[in-house]
Amino acid sequence: MRAQILRCALSHFSRDGFEATSLRTIADELDVSVPTLRNYFGSKDGLLVATLERLIDVVDLGVQEIVSQGLTDPERAVRVALSADASNRALSRDLMAHVIRVAATEPEVTRIMNRLRSSLEAAVVYGQKEAGGRQDVEASRLAQILADLIIGAMVDWVQSPETETEAHTEVVVRTVIDLIVPRAGPRVPVPAEQVFEAMPLPEPVPQARGLRSELQNRILDVAHRLFAAHGVRETSLDAIADELSISQLTIFYHFGSKDGLLAQLAVDIADVIDGGVADVLAEEKDSDLREGIALIPRKIGDLPDFGPKLSAEILRVMVTHPDARMAARRIHGAMARLVAMGQDRGIVRSDHGPVLLARIILDLTYGGLLRWIQDPTRPVPESALDTMRSVRLFLRGDPSEARD
The missing domain is CATH 1.10.357.10 (Tetracycline Repressor, domain 2)
Structure with a gap:
């Protein structure tokens, strides 16, 4: 049965x-x-x-x-x-x-x-x-x-x-x-x-926070805090609206739903990673680029107040919501640009194209993130470091990078 x-x-x-x-x-x-x-x-x-x-x-x-x-x-x-x-x-x-x-x-x-x-x-x-x-x-x-x-x-x-x-x-x-x-x-x-x-990837765009209104950013900040503290499913739009002394309809007008709020948090993550990649690409030293190769797991680990349940919900909307899906593609594009520069400088393997290498890096990152989601007692920096070692092993084939 x-x-x-x-x-x-x-x-x-x-x-x-x-x-x-x-x-x-x-x-x-x-x-x-x-x-x-x-x-x-x-x-x-x-x-x-x-x-x-x-x-x-x-x-x-x-x-x-x-x-x-x-x-x-x-x-x-x-x-x-x-x-x-x-x-x-x-x-x-x-x-x-x-x-x-x-x-x-x-x-x-x-x-x-x-x-x-x-x-x-x-x-x-x-x-x-x-x-x-x-x-x-x-x-x-x-x-x-x-x-x-x-x-x-x-x-x-x-x-x-x-x-x-x-x-x-x-x-x-x-x-x-x-x-x-x-x-x-x-x-x-x-x-x-x-x-x-052959997949086209989006180019960097202006950071969303600077393009939103003050009210939109306030709504997102409160939603982020309540989602992280209580869970997405346990947090109602009424609770967010009450804390801001606005109506629920105002939130609907700006974001449409809780998934719309989550999608904008995904956009903010893409902004952080885009900015970090731009900083690394501006450096001339290979040592900075080597550190930047594992940038994504480190940057995600540095983001504040993204607990396991909220992280899982953001991964979910990266599938179901068009804005969040575009954020995921922006992260892919940022990583591909970083990998391409590493290949130009001869410090990253060149037997894959940069788009595919970036995709594999993200696969390892998502897998490591889900492992942390299942075991949130493990410190985020430790989880990020573990994923960075996996990424370096694949990109450079250095066995020492894979050992704890």
Whole structure:
């Protein structure tokens, strides 16, 4: 019955949308009661957690297949292990956006992500012993990097509706192979990478805070503080309006909804990163540029009052709201400009184009951010440093950068 409920729920979520599907709709189709559904999953969010569980089940089976068949061809092994990634993308982007949100609210997600890391570590250990996998990074550390990459790539895929799923999956597969297998000789780009390099990215724009009215900035400041203190879902527009002694209609007029407020917070994040990149690009010293390569995780870590739940909600609106989606593209563009300068100066690998390299950096950053969301007791600077090490390992191939 559990599997039947999950199949029915995912069908409705993907076809009709998460918010539009009620537990009653699922129960009626299966001819069971709503309490029966709650007995198995607790809530709709519980069904989303079960979606992640299914993904890890497929990864587990893939790793078992690699070992049982004695696979030693890295590409074939990676494709077997990541078959879950491809199958999960058959789900709608809307549904995956809600999966991102529950990462901050459901404690079961931490257990599931630990399962993913354990499965990947088993695959890495096998690869190191039997398939010529890289030996210069500990298996547990490499598995963590791969988990961040795969999870972050799911966020990236959800944010990029203009990118074909097949091209996106192919790039993830190639990046994983690139991380786990030492290369001999130059790397040949695959056609899927050309899809990313052809993507137009926005140029820097004036900072939004300077373009907003004083009232708009005051509304955002209060909303940010209340969201961080109490949670987005727990904070009503009435509460924001009351603190400002304005009407709720005034907030609607300027921002439309709570998601509109969240989208503008995403725009502010893009402004911070855009400004930081501009500062780094203005420097002439390679040492400053090397530090700037890992700028995004550090800048995000420096932002004030973005707790785990608020961060998860902002990641969600980066999928669902056009202004926030554009903010994500601006962050991508800023990183691509930074990478391009690093390539010009010969301090960043040049076998990928700057747009694709920037995308992979963001995947690692999103994965690290979601890991922190699941474990907010870990200090933000420590989490950011961990992600910076992963980014440097990929960009420069320096094993020392991957060690704790």
